[in-house]
Ligand SMILES: Cc1cc2nc3c(=O)[nH]c(=O)nc-3n(C[C@H](O)[C@H](O)[C@H](O)COP(=O)(O)OP(=O)(O)OC[C@H]3O[C@@H](n4cnc5c(N)ncnc54)[C@H](O)[C@@H]3O)c2cc1C
């Protein structure tokens with residue numbers, strides 16, 4: 002067993018010798034980087050990969066626990082870390098390395114903010130088809146590390162599908178790369194898959210190469226309001242049809258109101274984008290299907306469309322409510338699961354955003370009380386449908402009483418072995434991942 | 439390799455004696471895959487009938503410390519299922535049951551030996567299909583597709599095997615079995631399912647797969663564009679992608695291949711053109727005309743010899759038949775050929791295709807091209823006569839020069855055929871020692887004793903033994 006107490010002064014001197022002023026120890030700044038209540042002792046922001054490698058070498062050798070930090074918008078995601086000594090900020094890794102627009106790819110440094118990237122890409126009529134919450138602050142590295150997938154995943158794929166290359170630095174300070182910048186590549190193991198969603202527990206991501214999506218000619222959304230049962234029948238008709246919407250999302254009355262829509266028991270928003278003719282056809286057909294289910298519809302464009310989808314995107318993340326759960330189930334089971342959840346809550350303080358095309362249901366509660374009662378129930382419900390329930394946000398003292406990832410996966414032994422192979426000293430984000438990896 | 443009687447007896451007990459082969463005339467069938475230039479005999483071939491039997495065989499091989507090689511249909515092009523270290527070969531063709539099709543959730547659960555085209559046929563009854571469509575789809579297995587992360591013409595817009603596998607059950611060398619991935623997205627933990635895809639049988643044996651199915655598009659339009667030169671066709675491909683248009687498929691066939699195809703099946707290709715593009719778009723019929731118009735406009739800028747839209751479903755299928763049987767038709771051109779696989783950024787396609795032509799000229803080799811142009815995924819086909827003395831060295835050298843050109847252009851040594859024994863030493867052209875060590879770490883986590891498909895995927899430092907086996911005739915597997 003290694004001695005887990007570190008000599009922070011010595012470590013700071015050693016890092017300071019390498020990085021100079023880039024090492025911070027001022028208490029206010031450190032408190033601002035607390036992770037689930039744990040205040041780190043040192044914060045540093047390397048200017049390039051060489052510096053990052055040097056920092057990791059020193060930390061790994063001295064037994065210091067390292068917390069990679071992107072935009073800090075998802076630091077509550079995962080179990081509370083078992084230790085948190087050194088925060089490494091990727092803020093200086095903030096450049097778009099290459100936008101090869103003619104090849105529909107872009108290579109981006111990990112600390113770049115998602116909104117800043119989208120703006121540059123938009124200048125050449127392309128975008129990254131991932132919609133993480135709070136894009137003004139969230140970073141590319143954090144989005145890849147946390148595997149953030151927005152509503153349009155059903156049309157464009159998830160982070161794992163859009164990443165084609167990566168650079169990372171392992172806990173030992175060794176830089177490696179995976180994949181490349183071509184859209185098809187089977188040279189060796191697909192290491193990108195291993196790092197997407199690894200939540201900073203295997204290495205620090207410094208650069209990501211993505212497939213790009215051309216900006217659509219136009220976009221619009223049909224919103225249909227009604228009961229949960231009507232919503233379910235509309236969604237079934239929709240998925241039985243040849244339509245190819247970008248997103249199909251069900252929200253409760255309070256979320257609808259926040260998005261500037263008329264509240265109802267349930268509203269389903271169908272996002273269509275692409276050629277004008279395609280969008281027109283979607284609007285026409287979805288309205289007809291909704292009519293058959295006895296639902297009222299409205300069509301939103303431009304500002305209304307944007308406001309709606311920003312509300313959906315930021316749900317549960319921005320202006321964080323105390324308790325957020327994420328359920329993932331096979332797509333057709335979203336409505337049955339939602340029906341059970343609503344029945345259980347019995348008109349209680351529950352809000353939801355459910356992506357019917359991908360099978361992801363977000364539930365938010367306004368008080369921490371429900372965790373003990375709800376988490377086991379949701380976990381059992383999800384399991385019944387071959388799915389999972391994750392506690393996405395809760396006060397640290399509540400999180401400490403559970404494993405936020407739910408029951409351990411069957412392949413936990415393999416996952417623990419991979420962690421040992423890549424980070425034998427448990428330097429990176431210790432304790433945050435499944436079963437305390 | 440001398441294998442113990444005890445192991446043989448145990449294997450017979452697990453799968454039944456009729457499913458264990460050891461006589462030379464029985465095992466010789468399994469000495470080779472479609473990488474026609476290498477071969478090696480397995481000591482024992484085992485044909486298990488269930489996941490539990492696979493697990494038993496894997497454990498037995500591990501405990502006897504004997505190499506274990508998995509094989510589906512053996513259509514792999516990299517030598518991945520050749521037992522170069524002997525040992526036990528697991529042939530999974532008996533495990534060919536489709537266990538479940540869930541049309542509501544658009545997924546299927548299949549055994550690894552299910553043939554790709556059989557899955558698509560079964561899904562078609564529900565208006566669904568399985569998207570990855572390798573040229574070998576009428577024989578290759580889902581397990582082998584997973585092993586090599588297979589692609590195909592329609593992967594340009596739909597993605598490759600890895601984008602369509604949701605979960606799988608695997609048997610580990612340690613004897614354990616586990617599911618990785620899940621029927622729902624984002625199961626907690628590392629994405630081991632993603633890592634398994636393309637691992638070429640070197641990590642674990644896949645015993646069941648959950649795949650995503652897609653709903654058939656309402657309409658499709660197929661365009662055949664013939665050009666004077668490969669260069670014109672390559673420029674057209676680059677410009678279509680650069681215009682932000684991603685067709686469902688965009689395949690190129692050069693004059694060499696086209697002549698062979700026309701002679702074989704009369705698909706209606708202009709036999710004297712330099713290259714043709716087969717471009718397909720799918721979706722709602724509302725927007726297809728305008729999409730086709732934009733594509734045709736770009737084609738016209740390169741003075742096509744001919745632009746033809748398939749007027750009927752029958753004509754469309756005929757155009758595709760020409761593409762799909764292209765490899766088979768090559769048998770008409772030369773006694774043997776070496777099919778390569780490299781990828782370049784689509785912007786670099788014209789210049790790299792020019793290099794391919796130059797390399798052929800420099801080595802006095804005829805090279806045909808039949809490939810997934812929209813992905814930048816080249817398949818130069820080097821035609822040769824194996825009886826010509828010293829020819830194999832020349833063919834291998836030309837192939838290496840082509841792959842070097844791909845890597846120099848920012849591309850990769852393989853886009854869909856995989857590494858196997860063929861390209862394991864080329865991995866160093868792309869990856870540093872540290873990159874490769876990271877892959878070794880993955881290997882160690884799954885297979886600490888190293889019994890799973892040894893000598894594949896990761897460089898050993900020695901060149902693979904490449905010799906010609908005269909009994910094989912080119913194109914025999916199409
Ligand atoms: C309720 C809610 C909803 C959310 N929706 C989703 C969702 O759908 N799916 C999901 O998985 N997450 C989700 N998130 C997470 C969040 O919105 C995104 O994680 C955000 O885009 C991350 O960017 P960031 O730069 O702020 O990351 P940070 O908050 O800075 O970091 C996120 C995690 O990644 C690690 N990390 C950061 N940068 C790197 C790097 N360069 N290399 C390695 N590790 C790094 C950090 O240590 C941390 O553990 C949600 C969050 C909330 C609160």
Ligand SMILES: Cc1cc2nc3c(=O)[nH]c(=O)nc-3n(C[C@H](O)[C@H](O)[C@H](O)COP(=O)(O)OP(=O)(O)OC[C@H]3O[C@@H](n4cnc5c(N)ncnc54)[C@H](O)[C@@H]3O)c2cc1C
Pocket residue numbers: 471472507508509510511512513514515517518519530550571572573574577578579580581582583584585586587588589590591638639640642643644645765854855891915916
């Ligand atoms: C005419 C022709 C056309 C082709 N066209 C294409 C194409 O368009 N696109 C493309 O990608 N490929 C193509 N290929 C290559 C080949 O068909 C694919 O790689 C295919 O996926 C191999 O499937 P198989 O069942 O034959 O596997 P095999 O050759 O038997 O095995 C392939 C690899 O996977 C491993 N493996 C097999 N089953 C399992 C399992 N259950 N668990 C773990 N590992 C396993 C093997 O050990 C081996 O390394 C073509 C080949 C031919 C001959």
